[in-house]
Amino acid sequence: MKITFLGATQEVTGSKYLVEHEDIKILVDCGLFQGNISKRNWDPLPLDPKSINAIILTHAHLDHTGYIPLFVKNGFSGTIYCSPATAAMSAIVLTDSASLQEESARRMNEMNERSDHHKAPVLPLYTRQDVQHSLGYFKAMDYDTEFTIEKSLRFKLVASHHIIGASFVIISDGKTTLTFSGDLGNPNQLIMKSPPPLHHTDFLVLESTYGNRLHEQEGxxxxxxxxxxxxxxxxxxxxxxxxxxxxxxxxxxxxxxxxxxxxxxxxxxxxxxxxxxxxxxxxxxxxxxxxxxxxxxxxxxxxxxxxxxxxxxxxxxxxxxxxxxxxxxxxxxxxxxxxxxxxxxxxxxxxxxxxxxxxxxxxxxxxxxxxxxxxxxxxxxxxxxxxxxxxxINHLSAHADYNEILQWLSNFKQAPKKVFLTHGELESAESLKDKIEKRFGWPVVVPHYLDSFALD
Ligand SMILES: [Zn+2]
CATH class of the missing domain: 3.40.50.10890 (Rossmann fold)
Structure with a gap:
């Protein structure tokens, strides 16, 4: 297998990871860039959506799903696998995202009309109609059951409890296992369960939002x-x-x-x-x-x-x-x-x-x-x-802090061959890399945008 990082590299939004095995290509998460970097959603992706066989989602948050309608509009026609709750929530989240974009485009166009008649019309990234179309590609899968995508490439979703529907995505080509943590939940949330332990993976893609912070320090x-x-x-x-x-x-x-x-x-x-x-x-x-x-x-x-x-x-x-x-x-x-x-x-x-x-x-x-x-x-x-x-009140965060991440990592009975840290600002990811290396001695990488790694 091979992995390429197409988002959430040294930043917290735009999660998108390309996993290739022989001639099969899948995306894990298909998230929107948000905040200061949201303009990047308009840049063409360095891959053809038509060439992707499937998408697997870790959870429904917009920074993990929000690019799907555009990806489908640009030619993707494979299956989007996720848990039943993620499928149900994605429909709500994506529709809301399209409404906000349509509304914002309408307001910008009104403003432009008042000031300058020659500006090109502002368009939404996608519309509610695009969302409706993309929802037809979703396929809800049960937890803890292995499914074959094609040939020897298989995957399994394990409930991770960051939000309802959130899953660890575990991919295997029969020889190598690659695990995506998605967002790792805060074990002290009022209504969500703790993230369950995992014991073995060859490669791990791990989030690092709170890689340099502790919840209790927030007062x-x-x-x-x-x-x-x-x-x-x-x-x-x-x-x-x-x-x-x-x-x-x-x-x-x-x-x-x-x-x-x-x-x-x-x-x-x-x-x-x-x-x-x-x-x-x-x-x-x-x-x-x-x-x-x-x-x-x-x-x-x-x-x-x-x-x-x-x-x-x-x-x-x-x-x-x-x-x-x-x-x-x-x-x-x-x-x-x-x-x-x-x-x-x-x-x-x-x-x-x-x-x-x-x-x-x-x-x-x-x-x-x-x-x-x-x-x-x-x-x-x-x-x-x-x-x-x-x-x-900051204690209600949906993300594990670095002590909680390290605690969750301590469940692994065997050292992963490599841990990739994503979904965190550079400072946060580097700080977590340091802590993991010191405590466990595992090889840790903080990938850049478009970095590729062979997984063997
Ligand atoms: Zn999330």
Whole structure:
């Protein structure tokens, strides 16, 4: 076998790995580049999508699946293998991605029309129609069962619990085994199980997002306690608590935390709104795939009915007229788009209110600006003073920190021939490389974009 790295090299997005065996070519993950490097999605790939026999997905996050509709549009017509929950979630995630791109292109074109009539129209990377077409190529596969792609090339998905549907992808040509960790889950997440141990692989492609960080250094004690404290403070002030939250896993964790706090009578009964159509659809899937997380099936529906689900734009607007105290959970998680922006416009200038961040805020996002303490922020072209209290809880990350990664690696009974570190900034990947070499003495590589390695 041979592997070529087409993304997530010294960066955290765009996961795409080409695996070749004789004349068979497969891609593991087909992710979108996001943030500052999103322009790279428009560059042609150094391979012909028509020549790829199959895609295997580790999980549904956009940085692992978001390039699929374009790949299909450009000629891919093989099978996209993934777990049943990943297939269900990908449909939601990709449709949302297409909607955002269509909307953003429409807005840019309107702006261009107002300023300069000669600019070429801005196009979305793909449309909802492209997504619909690409969903026809998905094939849901059971966990822990070996499937043959072609000839002697086989693969198996093992539930990894980073998010629901997430899998380790284990590929074998009969002689050599190649394992992809996908994203490695945080064993202390409120609702996901710990990543299970693996004992043997010849080659390992491992993520390194938190290769130089520890969750406990981020200043939180028990996240439930922290959340309870913040809610009490907001209630005492008679304000509104706004929680920008990612739709997958993070929102459901927050809802479960609120449910538990309420059961323990640790917080008063106040209105809770979930205002994110995508998070609502993902939340519905959680009860469908209840063996993939730790919320007992018997209470799954009750847990999520703790919040009032706001599906329409009209319902969303009505929330801002609620009598405080209240809690509003809305996307996006970094406040760089979505309905949370409208609630921030309404509430961020109020001294009684609180904004609580529950995830990583990338540079350049509104969430990052608010969290670093900007006194004024700009939303939809208008400036707002920040008078609300700004808080954060970082302990709910969906990624293992470096101690947890090392702990997971210690389960291997035999040293891999090589470990490839991807899905981490250079500093983070290099730091993890150092730690793995020191602790285990295994050969570790931090590949560059387009690097290829023979696996034998
Ligand atoms: Zn992920």
């Amino acid at each position: 939180d004690s028990d996240p439930l306690e922290e959340l309870g404290k913040i809610i009490h403070q907001t209630v005492k002030k008679g304000g509104v608590l706004i929680i920008p939250a990612f739709a997958i896993a993070r929102t459901q964790q927050i809802l479960y935390a609120l449910y538990q706090l309420k059961q323990r009578k640790a917080i008063p009964s106040i209105p809770i709104f979930l205002d994110s159509p995508m998070a609502i659809r993902i939340t519905d899937l959680f009860c469908e795939f209840s063996n993939e997380h730790t919320i007992p099936k018997s209470i799954c529906k009750d847990v999520f009915t703790i919040a009032k689900f706001e599906r329409t734009v009209e319902e969303s607007k009505q929330i801002d007229h609620v009598n405080p105290p209240a809690i509003i959970i809305a996307g996006s998680g970094m406040a760089d788009g979505g309905r949370v922006l409208y609630h921030l416009q309404h509430f961020i200038a109020g001294h009684k209110n609180t904004v609580l961040f529950v995830g990583f805020q990338a540079q350049g996002t509104l969430g990052h600006a608010i969290l670093r303490g900007d006194k004024e922020i700009k939303i939809h072209g208008n400036v707002y003073p920040v008078h609300a209290d700004i808080k954060s």
